[in-house]
Amino acid sequence: GQQVMQIPQYQHVQEGEDFTTYCNSSTTLSNIQWYKQRPGGHPVFLIQLVKSGEVKKQKRLTFQFGEAKKNSSLHITATQTTDVGTYFCAGLSLHSVTGGGNKLTFGTGTQLKVEL
Amino acid sequence: KAGVTQTPRYLIKTRGQQVTLSCSPISGHRSVSWYQQTPGQGLQFLFEYFSETQRNKGNFPGRFSGRQFSNSRSEMNVSTLELGDSALYLCASSLSTLYEQYFGPGTRLTVT
Numbered sequence: 001g002q003q004v005m006q007i008p009q010y011q012h013v014q015e016g017e018d019f020t021t022y023c024n025s026s027t028t029l030s031n032i033q034w035y036k037q038r039p040g041g042h043p044v045f046l047i048q049l050v051k052s053g054e055v056k057k058q059k060r061l062t063f064q065f066g067e068a069k070k071n072s073s074l075h076i077t078a079t080q081t082t083d084v085g086t087y088f089c090a091g092l093s094l095h096s097v098t099g100g101g102n103k104l105t106f107g108t109g110t111q112l113k114v115e116l
Numbered sequence: 117k118a119g120v121t122q123t124p125r126y127l128i129k130t131r132g133q134q135v136t137l138s139c140s141p142i143s144g145h146r147s148v149s150w151y152q153q154t155p156g157q158g159l160q161f162l163f164e165y166f167s168e169t170q171r172n173k174g175n176f177p178g179r180f181s182g183r184q185f186s187n188s189r190s191e192m193n194v195s196t197l198e199l200g201d202s203a204l205y206l207c208a209s210s211l212s213t214l215y216e217q218y219f220g221p222g223t224r225l226t227v228t
Binding site: 031033035043048090101103106107109 | 208
């Protein structure tokens with residue numbers, strides 16, 4: 001079945017350093033979504049990328065969708081303590097690719113810790 | 117707009133029992149999806165309902181079922197509970213099927 005791998009699993013950074021998490025799918029995706037989950041909280045939608053090669057920015061966050069629509073990345077510039085949490089990617093595969101119903105598969109997440 | 121609400125927030129059940137969880141989506145959202153989150157397996161998709169019909173389904177046994185009502189509210193039922201069913205169950209709503217998921221706070225289920 002469809003798999004979405006995410007690396008690294010954990011990342012500790014000093015405040016002000018940059019951070020990147022990578023997401024790779026075993027199948028071509030219709031779109032990729034990114035979520036952030038704070039400790040003890042629930043996932044919060046950040047962004048959705050649909051087009052091949054798409055790049056979107058939200059303040060210090062930059063999201064990219066690969067040309068082949070099988071990989072994506074999230075880059076945070078100059079991390080702050082408010083960035084602490086687990087970042088998940090989620091890939092949507094359509095019925096035509098999976099052979100079954102549409103599938104939204106979440107990556108394993110990257111847990112980010114920011115130290116002062 | 118009010119966010120996604122889930123009830124109850126916490127639940128303790130015994131092995132073999134059944135449980136029903138409830139989810140009220142954001143007003144106007146017709147798609148409701150359910151997820152199971154555990155430390156070992158991460159976030160796993162259970163199923164999605166759109167306009168009262170199950171549109172998509174993950175790889176969970178038939179003990180996990182759901183339904184959606186005409187007002188888009190959804191319920192999830194787990195029968196014959198097992199210890200491994202202990203998890204955070206999250207509901208998410210969206211305008212369109214499986215796009216931009218807006219999650220509720222979750223129901224923490226503990227099976228003893």
